Amino acid sequence: MKELFYDRIASPIGEILVVVDGSYLCSLDFTDCEQRMMALLRRRYASLQLTHMADPYGYSSRIQAYFAGDYSSLDEIPVSTGGTTFQQQVWQALRTIPVGTITTYGTIAAQIGKPIAYRAVGATNALNPVGIVVPCHRVIGANASLTGYAGGLERKRWLLQHEGVLLQNKLMVQ
The missing domain is CATH 1.10.10.10 (Winged helix-like DNA-binding domain superfamily/Winged helix DNA-binding domain)
Incomplete structure (x- = not known):
């Protein structure tokens, strides 16, 4: 079973779920889209467990900084998207x-x-x-x-x- 870490953060356009795999951001979606997010995660990881972690690798803070107007705050977040x-x-x-x-x-x-x-x-x-x-x-x-x-x-x-x-x-x- 793959353990992924997640955090929930507030944003001006709705609560966001941040999910990390190791030190890579592997999912970011709005909580009202959680079903879609989980379907994509299950397609990628057959078996997974989500464990809460506050501000994993500082990514939640970086995303909040983006919403506060620091647009470059997202540039250095490493992503792991999977896919073809x-x-x-x-x-x-x-x-x-x-x-x-x-x-x-x-x-x-x-x-x-x-x-x-x-x-x-x-x-x-x-x-x-x-x-x-x-x-x-x-x-x-x-x-x-x-x-x-x-x-x-x-x-x-x-x-x-x-x-x-x-x-x-x-x-x-x-």
Whole structure:
């Protein structure tokens, strides 16, 4: 049985669950999405046990610092996402999107050398196990529309506005 450590932290957009595997962040989700999070964890770890740990490796503090406006606080959090090689490429590419900017699924697909795989990029985005730290909220539709976000579109909108992305009229796409 795999022992993972978790913490619960308050945020302006709902309580967040932080889960670590060793010294790597392996899951970050909102408590109202806990069922989805547990399904992803069970898919990755056949048998697991969650044990509470306050502020594991300082990650809870770093995430709270992000919400307080220290956007670089997430940069050094090591992640362990699991997933296929393709999924890992997408999630690594997401971490290169600068704070305050947005991009499209097609741009990410081109960035990883698979320019026609924008739908697969979208599907991978939906399975991101460490939202916010791997900033899938910074990816929008080709027509500059906000598209799906596992935590809900209002949270996606809030995160983008928190990072300084103006959502009126046309969005500026990277």
